[in-house]
Amino acid sequence: MSKCLGEELNEKGGICLMNKKVLKSLSLILVCWMVLSVSIGCQQNNQAPAPSSTDNETESADKPKPAQPVKTFKYTFFINQSIAEYPPDGGEAKQVIIDALKEAGIEGFDYEVQMVGGGEYDTKLNVLIASGDEPDAFRARNIDLRRFSESGVITPLSKYIEQMPHYKEMANELDLTNMSVDGEVFAFPQAKMKHPLVGDGVHGLIIRRDWLENLNMETPTTLDQLYDVLYAFTYKDPNRSGEKDTYGIGGWDQNWFNFAFGAYGLFLNNGKTGHAWVERNGRIEHTTVQPEVKEILSTLQKWYKDGIIDPDKFVVKGKQAKEKFINGNIGAYEQTVWWANDARKAWKDKPEQKVEIIPPVKGPQGLAGYPAGAIVNQGVAIAQRVVDEKDIDTLIKVLDWSVNTGEDGGFELVTYGIEGEDYTYDAQNDRIVQTLPEGYSSLYKRGFSNPVRFIRVNDRRWMDVPEQIRDIKIPSDPNNLVYSACYQSVTTMADYPDIFDKLWAEYFVKIVTGEYSVDKHDEYVQKFNSQGGAEVTKQVNELMK
Amino acid sequence: MxxxxxxxxxxxxxxxxxxxxxxxxxxxxxxxxxxxxxxxxxxxxxxxxxxxxxxxFDSPWVGAKWYNMLFMSDDFSIAFMNTLIISLLKLVCYFPVPIILAILLNELNKRYFARTIQAVIYLPHFISWAILSGILFSLFSPQLGILKVLGIEKSPLLMPGTFRWLLVLTEIWKASGWGTIIYLAAISGIDPNLYEAAIIDGANRFKRIWYITLPSISGTIVVLLILRLGNILDAGFGQVYMLYNASVYDVADIIDTYIFRVGLSTGRFSLATAAGLFKSVIGLILVLVSNRLAKIFNPDAGIM
Structure with a gap:
């Protein structure tokens, strides 16, 4: 009675699709393919960090013993940046860097850079850690360091910093404290070169200079003057198109108009508000619960009601917001100096379109400032597995070499490529003159620059656009900055993430857009405290005693 | 032996x-x-x-700690209610659309025209929510999109009152075309003799649909409804995550976005797993109940 599928079909008058022989062969092929795939998969898994050199154990004992070859380990670096041009195999830069390291006396190092950009980075990192595949070195936010250190994923670094003379010289003490958990450093914050263009801030209010000129208006210096300018940008045809097609100010959905808070002496930075603290009467309190915030919200609500804030502001993401600025839909935008330069590059054929960062506008009490320390809330953490399974001393040497600006160091090589080919150093003016036909793509394609800057060093000697140099001087000046009273993280921050992530965003947007009245801020304060804010504040105060 | x-x-x-x-x-x-x-x-x-x-295996047992945390949290209960509301809205508004579309497509006599329509309505299925969200931002922009012509000054994506309906409408636009495939397959399996007999008996198009097409595909409809009910707590992570913003958190934060934000982004895997398991258990119960109900009304219906 055994019949194949084909036989049954035949009896019903169908076409025999598959005879027994074909069926058998197909089954065998499928099974073989599966077994092969599984075995290949298992083999790949088993190939974990095998040293690339082998010991010559079989050689006879009477021969002179050769020097013990240095074991080479491949270290994986995971960075929150997405650079499509970077070759997955490291490109030609890899060998150049490894050779330069050998010349500096560091052997046994190989590397692989993995990249994920945007908001997906943290999720991807968490998934890698959860599956036990954490990278050897990865960028970590200081708010996550406690969690990582308590679970034993990352290794303490204080003692290694002592072995890194070049890094130690450039690392900022405050930044190192920000990367500490209970007094122990757990990530290397970016180092800062001592240079007039290197400061603690990069954010500022970018404004259309040509629109100001078209409207015969001066650069605003106070919040009220800024309102007048933004109003004119919205209603007085600043681009001379003859149409009402512009708005005063725009931004991305989690951009909180930090300059307005700075005008009241309050530190607030875009995105999550976990590091927004201010000292009041000897006690540290969260920025968003201060009474002045109501006044700021009231101002911004008026701005929105008067139509000078782009109605898409609270919907669009960063890239779309940037496009709106570049396309001339909005006249002001709070972002980093790099974005201002991106606009300049996009307008290279339209020299009449000009943009600049203005000094922070003053509030009613004469206070002003942009948020400081926007870029020191993350650092490079080293996985505990490097200590357990690889050679941390070699990695530490490499990291120090990569920030060493001396002749025996690799800072210029990893950052700017090959001297004479990609850049020259103008010693007289202390400038790096880059010769990159396709901009930074030329370096990325060959495997240099950002992906292999294992620890970032803040160096701005490459800046060559006068407008950009003028821009960067503004947030580099400490007088133009507002500092947070605490950049560190405490245990309870991870227990109540929504108060820093969701709660503020919700109330801020609803109050500014008029959905809620300004008095709803009282409800926000009550919720902030009851949903964990009071506990976090208490811990922050204990930490900063 | x-x-x-x-x-x-x-x-x-x-x-x-x-x-x-x-x-x-x-x-x-x-x-x-x-x-x-x-x-x-x-x-x-x-x-x-x-x-x-x-x-x-070596991590310490904590019993129902994460469930206590979830059920004590206001945000989770809001997310749970939002998930149910959005899912039910989608179920009621979206579920019949592919059936109606499939019947309409089946009634088209011109084969070429039907194929063209099919290709057009399948298309949005292949576009990811990441891309669609960009298109929708532009479409609903009071500065750039059609709303400017209509004189609307606030993006509907910012309005809690309209946001859920936007989710439903965009879901229908994206998925209903692709959803017709199973129904079209079921319709193509109906014996043509039934239609011929009905025509001879004087049944018009509507009567043929009502008395032949719909009863013939009712089994498929019930199975898909049961499967859909099982996924009632899947309100569409990709769609909500890409489209929502701070202004609509209270009406749009669903269990999946909550898990993503509180569990995965902050690395609290136990909490994320607890919420995920809770979701799956509810889904399983709903599948079993709806299957049982289907069997009560029609012993041949259902999936088990």
Whole structure:
């Protein structure tokens, strides 16, 4: 009675699709393919960090013993940046860097850079850690360091910093404290070169200079003057198109108009508000619960009601917001100096379109400032597995070499490529003159620059656009900055993430857009405290005693 | 001994008879086991304080700690209610659309025209929510999109009152075309003699749809409804995540976005697993109940 599928079909008058022989062969092929795939998969898994050199154990004992070859380990670096041009195999830069390291006396190092950009980075990192595949070195936010250190994923670094003379010289003490958990450093914050263009801030209010000129208006210096300018940008045809097609100010959905808070002496930075603290009467309190915030919200609500804030502001993401600025839909935008330069590059054929960062506008009490320390809330953490399974001393040497600006160091090589080919150093003016036909793509394609800057060093000697140099001087000046009273993280921050992530965003947007009245801020304060804010504040105060 | 020989013979006989089929099905079963059943072991994380270094088994048990945390949290209850509301809205508004579309497509006489319509309505299915969200931002922009022509000054994506309906409408736009495929397949299986007999009896198009097409595909409709009910707590992560913003958190934050934000982004895997398990258990109960109900009304209906 055994019949194949084909036989049954035949009896019903169908076409025999598959005879027994074909069926058998197909089954065998499928099974073989599966077994092969599984075995290949298992083999790949088993190939974990095998040293690339082998010991010559079989050689006879009477021969002179050769020097013990240095074991080479491949270290994986995971960075929150997405650079499509970077070759997955490291490109030609890899060998150049490894050779330069050998010349500096560091052997046994190989590397692989993995990249994920945007908001997906943290999720991807968490998934890698959860599956036990954490990278050897990865960028970590200081708010996550406690969690990582308590679970034993990352290794303490204080003692290694002592072995890194070049890094130690450039690392900022405050930044190192920000990367500490209970007094122990757990990530290397970016180092800062001592240079007039290197400061603690990069954010500022970018404004259309040509629109100001078209409207015969001066650069605003106070919040009220800024309102007048933004109003004119919205209603007085600043681009001379003859149409009402512009708005005063725009931004991305989690951009909180930090300059307005700075005008009241309050530190607030875009995105999550976990590091927004201010000292009041000897006690540290969260920025968003201060009474002045109501006044700021009231101002911004008026701005929105008067139509000078782009109605898409609270919907669009960063890239779309940037496009709106570049396309001339909005006249002001709070972002980093790099974005201002991106606009300049996009307008290279339209020299009449000009943009600049203005000094922070003053509030009613004469206070002003942009948020400081926007870029020191993350650092490079080293996985505990490097200590357990690889050679941390070699990695530490490499990291120090990569920030060493001396002749025996690799800072210029990893950052700017090959001297004479990609850049020259103008010693007289202390400038790096880059010769990159396709901009930074030329370096990325060959495997240099950002992906292999294992620890970032803040160096701005490459800046060559006068407008950009003028821009960067503004947030580099400490007088133009507002500092947070605490950049560190405490245990309870991870227990109540929504108060820093969701709660503020919700109330801020609803109050500014008029959905809620300004008095709803009282409800926000009550919720902030009851949903964990009071506990976090208490811990922050204990930490900063 | 005799008995053992008998069993061996029986096994050989069965192997000869069904061995090919077993081999053919084996890769599928193994894949299903590895990727669908084996990971279920990870569910114990929902009752442990999962520590990456200690692993699944050495992490300490914490009982129902994460469930207490979830059920005590206002945000989770809001997310749970939002999930139910958005899912039910989608179920009521979206579910009939592919059925109606499939019937309309089936009634089209011009084959070329029907194919063109099919291609057009399938298209949005292949565009990811990441891209669609960009298109929708522009479309609903009071500065750039059609709303400017209509004089609307606030983006509907910012309005809590309209946001859920936008989710439903965009879901219908994206998925209903693709959803017609199963119904079209079911319709194509209907015996043409039934239609011919109905025409002879004087049944017009509507009567043929009502008395032949719909009853013939009712089994398929019930199965898909049961499967859909099982996924009632899946309100569409990709869609909500890409489209929502701070202004609509209170009406749009669903369980999946909550898990993503509170569990995965902050690395609290135990909490994320607890919420995920809760979702799955509700889904399973709904599938079993709706299957039972389907059986009560029609013993041939249902999936089990």
């Amino acid at each position: 005799q008995k053992a020989k008998g069993i061996t013979n029986k096994f050989i006989h069965k192997w000869r008879k069904y061995g090919d089929y077993i081999l053919l099905g084996l890769p599928g079963f193994i894949m299903l086991f590895i990727f669908r059943y084996l990971p279920m072991g990870g569910l114990i994380v929902a009752f442990k304080d999962y520590n990456v270094r200690r692993g699944f």
